[in-house]
Amino acid sequence: MFVISCPYCGEREQSEFKAGGEAHIERPKQPTELSDDEWAEYLFMRKNIKGIQYERWNHAHGCRKWFNMVRDTSNDEIKAVYKMGEKPPSV
Amino acid sequence: MKKKYSIFSLIKNAFSYHENWEKAWKDPTPKKEYDAVIVGGGGHGLATAYYLAKKHNMKNIAVVEKGWIGGGNTGRNTTIIRSNYLWDASAGLYDHALKIWEGLSQELNYNVMFSQRGVMNLAHNLQDVRDLKRRTHANRLNGIDAVYLSTEEVKKFCPIINTSPDIRYPVLGGTLQRRAGTARHDAVAWGYARGADEMGVDIIQNCEVKGIKRNGDAVEGLETTKGFIKTKKIGVVAAGHSSVIANMAGIRLPLESKPLQALVSEPVKPIIDTVVMSNAVHAYVSQSDKGELVIGAGTDDYVSYSQKGSHDIVEGTLNAILELYPIFSRMRMLRQWGGIVDICPDASPIISKTMIKGLYFNCGWGTGGFKATPGSGDLFAHTIANDEPHKLNAAFNLNRFVSGDLVDEHGAAAVAH
Numbered sequence: 006m007f008v009i010s011c012p013y014c015g016e017r018e019q020s021e022f023k024a025g026g027e028a029h030i031e032r033p034k035q036p037t038e039l040s041d042d043e044w045a046e047y048l049f050m051r052k053n054i055k056g057i058q059y060e061r062w063n064h065a066h067g068c069r070k071w072f073n074m075v076r077d078t079s080n081d082e083i084k085a086v087y088k089m090g091e092k093p094p095s096v
Numbered sequence: 097m098k099k100k101y102s103i104f105s106l107i108k109n110a111f112s113y114h115e116n117w118e119k120a121w122k123d124p125t126p127k128k129e130y131d132a133v134i135v136g137g138g139g140h141g142l143a144t145a146y147y148l149a150k151k152h153n154m155k156n157i158a159v160v161e162k163g164w165i166g167g168g169n170t171g172r173n174t175t176i177i178r179s180n181y182l183w184d185a186s187a188g189l190y191d192h193a194l195k196i197w198e199g200l201s202q203e204l205n206y207n208v209m210f211s212q213r214g215v216m217n218l219a220h221n222l223q224d225v226r227d228l229k230r231r232t233h234a235n236r237l238n239g240i241d242a243v244y245l246s247t248e249e250v251k252k253f254c255p256i257i258n259t260s261p262d263i264r265y266p267v268l269g270g271t272l273q274r275r276a277g278t279a280r281h282d283a284v285a286w287g288y289a290r291g292a293d294e295m296g297v298d299i300i301q302n303c304e305v306k307g308i309k310r311n312g313d314a315v316e317g318l319e320t321t322k323g324f325i326k327t328k329k330i331g332v333v334a335a336g337h338s339s340v341i342a343n344m345a346g347i348r349l350p351l352e353s354k355p356l357q358a359l360v361s362e363p364v365k366p367i368i369d370t371v372v373m374s375n376a377v378h379a380y381v382s383q384s385d386k387g388e389l390v391i392g393a394g395t396d397d398y399v400s401y402s403q404k405g406s407h408d409i410v411e412g413t414l415n416a417i418l419e420l421y422p423i424f425s426r427m428r429m430l431r432q433w434g435g436i437v438d439i440c441p442d443a444s445p446i447i448s449k450t451m452i453k454g455l456y457f458n459c460g461w462g463t464g465g466f467k468a469t470p471g472s473g474d475l476f477a478h479t480i481a482n483d484e485p486h487k488l489n490a491a492f493n494l495n496r497f498v499s500g501d502l503v504d505e506h507g508a509a510a511v512a513h
Contacts, residue, residue, distance in 0.1 A: 006406040006407045006408070019406060020406060020407075020408040023397060024396075024397040024398035024399075026352070026399075027399075041498045041499065041500075042498055044498075045350075045497045045498040046348070048441075048497075049350035049441050049497040050348040050349065050350055050497070051339070051348070051349075051350065051351065051352055052339070052343075052348070053339035053349070053351050053352055053353055053399060054339075054343075054399075055337070055339075055340050055353075055401045058399060060398070060399070062398075076398075078353075078399050078400050078401050078402070079401050079402065080402055081400055081402050081404075
């Protein structure tokens with residue numbers, strides 16, 4: 006369990022949030038032109054990194070807004086939090 | 097040839113205060129080259145090595161393990177064994193394993209304490225009732241023993257369950273697989289290790305894989321903390337760390353690694369002689385031979401390799417346990433721990449070749465891999481030795497995420513993903 010600093014509400018317990026998986030996976034611009042391999046990449050394949058991961062979170066039991074987080078998955082240390090649409094920080 | 101374990105060896109060794117038992121496996125330094133190397137010395141990896149040596153005559157092989165054997169998820173699960181899965185492919189896979197479990201102690205000459213005490217799955221709403229009845233029918237069509245129980249029959253089978261209609265999620269019925277049960281998880285790893293070692297398999301502990309060397313589309317060997325090991329076949333059985341190894345080889349897997357927690361109580365006298373699971377409220381409980389209640393919690397929803405989970409997950413599970421078993425209200429919990437489980441989008445495993453020649457993956461078991469240990473090892477050994485899957489694991493290939501032919505077992509996986 007850890008404390009997350011929501012960019013809209015400030016510090017809250019992690020149990021208020023819902024993890025939304027890997028961030029910055031772009032929805033295909035031309036879905037009809039995608040091959041099965043490309044669909045598999047988009048839908049299922051994940052980096053699943055041990056270390057610094059960029060991911061989406063939702064403040065489900067708070068403001069209900071989505072935002073992004075940079076977190077070290079080997080020790081759950083949060084490196085940065087940033088709003089949707091903002092440029093990912095390098096850590 | 098190792099000395100057989102028996103009542104006579106037990107008596108003989110008692111005279112020397114059990115200080116002169118032969119070592120169950122050696123502690124070898126890695127050779128320069130092997131015919132195959134298994135990455136991961138858990139139950140599945142050791143079983144794979146055992147069956148490669150026993151059934152496919154591959155004796156020049158090694159198991160490399162970054163920690164100690166059985167120290168990962170093999171020693172962290174809640175030891176439940178069952179095969180009541182919905183789809184034909186899963187039924188074939190898990191029942192294959194269950195059939196091996198039934199003779200495993202004799203085969204390995206090692207008591208894995210397999211106990212067919214039955215596993216009961218509870219229904220708490222009408223959709224649960226429909227789903228569990230459907231699963232019971234599907235099981236029976238596949239030759240798997242399954243019966244549907246009414247609320248009264250649930251109460252009769254496990255009298256300490258609160259079947260009162262006015263609890264938040266009343267028990268409306270349940271299913272029972274009598275052939276299901278539990279086993280001693282450490283003994284499974286140790287038994288397979290001893291058996292594999294006897295046939296010449298090198299079990300190399302404290303040896304972490306740091307890189308996979310490729311020559312074009314084929315593997316050439318492994319970089320490890322104990323030096324380079326040359327091999328043409330690598331079988332990866334690394335559970336939560338499968339993606340880490342895949343990244344070394346330059347491929348991606350459809351996995352997310354998440355913490356799954358379990359806990360045990362202080363030991364008490366026998367009170368529950370079966371395994372009871374509930375998907376809807378997420379509580380499952382059994383009692384170990386030491387007398388501890390063994391309780392499984394759910395997964396956290398974020399990726400983590402930290403082997404610890406959130407407190408609210410444990411709290412939610414214990415809330416459900418207390419509602420179902422008011423008798424446990426003053427039990428104290430002794431230990432809590434987490435393991436990192438590799439979860440597939442369809443809650444089914446991957447036992448498969450990859451696009452790289454000589455690289456095989458056995459992963460994605462998610463929250464329920466222990467039950468499949470012997471079958472998984474047997475089928476993965478077949479896949480590695482023949483460079484093609486056995487018919488029982490053909491459906492569990494990596495390509496199903498491209499073709500869309502998924503094996504959706506979210507309903508039977510018991511731990512909600």
